Amino acid sequence: MKVFIQTFGCQMNVNESLKVAALLKARGFESASTPEEADIVLVNTCSVREKPERKVFSFVGRYKSRGRVIGVMGCVAQQYGEAMLKREKAIDFVIGTQNLHKLPDVLDDVLKSGKRRVETGFVSPEDSLKIFEAPLDAPAVSAYVTIMQGCDRFCSYCIVPFVRGRERSRPSGEILREIGDLASRGIKEVVLLGQNVNRYGLNRENDLTFPRLLRKINKIEGITRIRFVTSHPASLDDETIHLFGELETVCEAIHLPFQSGSDRVLERMGRGYTRAMYLEKIEKLRKAAPEIALSADVMVGFPGETDEDFRDTLDLMETVRFDTLFSFRFTPRPMTRAAELSGQLPEEIKLERLQILQDLQAGITLEKNRAQAGKVKEVLVERPSKRPRGFMMGRTRDNRVVNFEATGDLVGREVKVRILEGYQNSLRGVMEENHVY
Numbered sequence: 460m461k462v463f464i465q466t467f468g469c470q471m472n473v474n475e476s477l478k479v480a481a482l483l484k485a486r487g488f489e490s491a492s493t494p495e496e497a498d499i500v501l502v503n504t505c506s507v508r509e510k511p512e513r514k515v516f517s518f519v520g521r522y523k524s525r526g527r528v529i530g531v532m533g534c535v536a537q538q539y540g541e542a543m544l545k546r547e548k549a550i551d552f553v554i555g556t557q558n559l560h561k562l563p564d565v566l567d568d569v570l571k572s573g574k575r576r577v578e579t580g581f582v583s584p585e586d587s588l589k590i591f592e593a594p595l596d597a598p599a600v601s602a603y604v605t606i607m608q609g610c611d612r613f614c615s616y617c618i619v620p621f622v623r624g625r626e627r628s629r630p631s632g633e634i635l636r637e638i639g640d641l642a643s644r645g646i647k648e649v650v651l652l653g654q655n656v657n658r659y660g661l662n663r664e665n666d667l668t669f670p671r672l673l674r675k676i677n678k679i680e681g682i683t684r685i686r687f688v689t690s691h692p693a694s695l696d697d698e699t700i701h702l703f704g705e706l707e708t709v710c711e712a713i714h715l716p717f718q719s720g721s722d723r724v725l726e727r728m729g730r731g732y733t734r735a736m737y738l739e740k741i742e743k744l745r746k747a748a749p750e751i752a753l754s755a756d757v758m759v760g761f762p763g764e765t766d767e768d769f770r771d772t773l774d775l776m777e778t779v780r781f782d783t784l785f786s787f788r789f790t791p792r793p794m795t796r797a798a799e800l801s802g803q804l805p806e807e808i809k810l811e812r813l814q815i816l817q818d819l820q821a822g823i824t825l826e827k828n829r830a831q832a833g834k835v836k837e838v839l840v841e842r843p844s845k846r847p848r849g850f851m852m853g854r855t856r857d858n859r860v861v862n863f864e865a866t867g868d869l870v871g872r873e874v875k876v877r878i879l880e881g882y883q884n885s886l887r888g889v890m891e892e893n894h895v896y
């Protein structure tokens with residue numbers, strides 16, 4: 460039988476979908492490239508924001524005909540459980556964030572018995588991380604590796620601790636084995652995933668901390684690039700910051716969400732740092748790696764956010780000048796404290812602020828990309844470009860997408876590219892001769 464997996468949300472979800480696909484393949488299921496050709500459609504969901512949550516039901520609505528088996532997994536599944544079966548008759552099973560390792564059994568059972576099922580109970584930390592043991596199906600150049608799950612911070616707007624559970628880290632031995640295996644299959648780059656990677660290992664006795672884990676991965680033969688996401692400003696320590704300048708494999712790029720430039724708002728968000736503390740981390744990062752690319756998440760329209768608070772956010776953006784920024788408007792999430800806070804703002808104000816902020820950032824990003832012209836960058840080649848033909852696409856160490864003219868099979872190789880032009884979302888360049896390695 461053929462299975463199609465539709466993934467909404469973050470890289471963590473993308474990685475989980477890959478792991479689920481590997482488990483199902485081992486059980487004899489084939490993968491379908493479209494929902495139309497599938498017998499079974501799985502939807503991996505995200506409830507961090509309201510929009511992806513809404514998308515789930517409209518997606519299920521589209522594919523419920525023709526007797527397909529439909530399963531929902533991930534955060535929305537965890538959040539609503541049984542209620543999803545009641546709301547949408549076409550859904551055959553719901554499986555939460557901690558039970559994904561059981562998916563092949565649940566699916567077998569649904570197919571044999573025809574009965575609908577819900578698996579959303581919280582399980583032991585070890586069982587909840589089992590899904591990540593599934594070997595990936597030969598990714599090409601770069602692979603996600605989940606190192607931890609869940610979060611203990613309980614920021615006032617965030618649903619993650621409720622749907623992903625408390626913080627738990629995978630054993631370092633298992634992570635290192637997985638990365639060694641990926642390296643032996645030609646993977647050059649690993650992207651370590653976790654809700655707050657800087658806290659990796661702190662809840663495990665006698666295991667590595669995050670910076671020590673990075674040092675070990677740095678020694679794995681074949682791995683030339685390490686990235687990680689997400690870092691938390693209150694948990695990012697000096698030891699990790701120094702590794703940006705010290706370890707050859709740690710790429711000069713970090714995603715460090717700041718969420719607001721106003722101390723008053725940061726406090727109501729329960730973020731655990733001030734604007735000054737955030738800026739101090741940025742200064743240290745730039746000292747350790749002067750060319751480091753900075754990206755972040757920011758939220759506008761948090762309850763009680765005044766014009767002045769919003770101006771503080773714009774001011775922080777002007778001060779730091781992020782290379783890229785992911786911006787969102789606040790939407791109240793169930794179970795969170797912020798949903799109940801006074802001072803909820805009208806949508807028009809949120810949208811207006813979001814537009815102002817995005818316009819500002821678009822200008823900064825374009826300016827920074829244009830400033831790359833003339834530089835020679837190391838590019839890890841990922842695939843042929845979609846447009847234009849005859850070009851390859853790769854990424855610089857500071858995580859910029861580069862399209863460059865090339866012939867021959869360079870996928871998985873590192874090449875030097877002279878940047879000719881910078882655009883809003885990418886760079887264009889030309890390969891320096893004799894610089895393939």
Ligand code: SF4
Pocket residue numbers: 610611612613614617618619620654655691
């Ligand atoms: S650090 Fe805050 S925003 Fe990030 S996952 Fe944890 S609770 Fe959510």
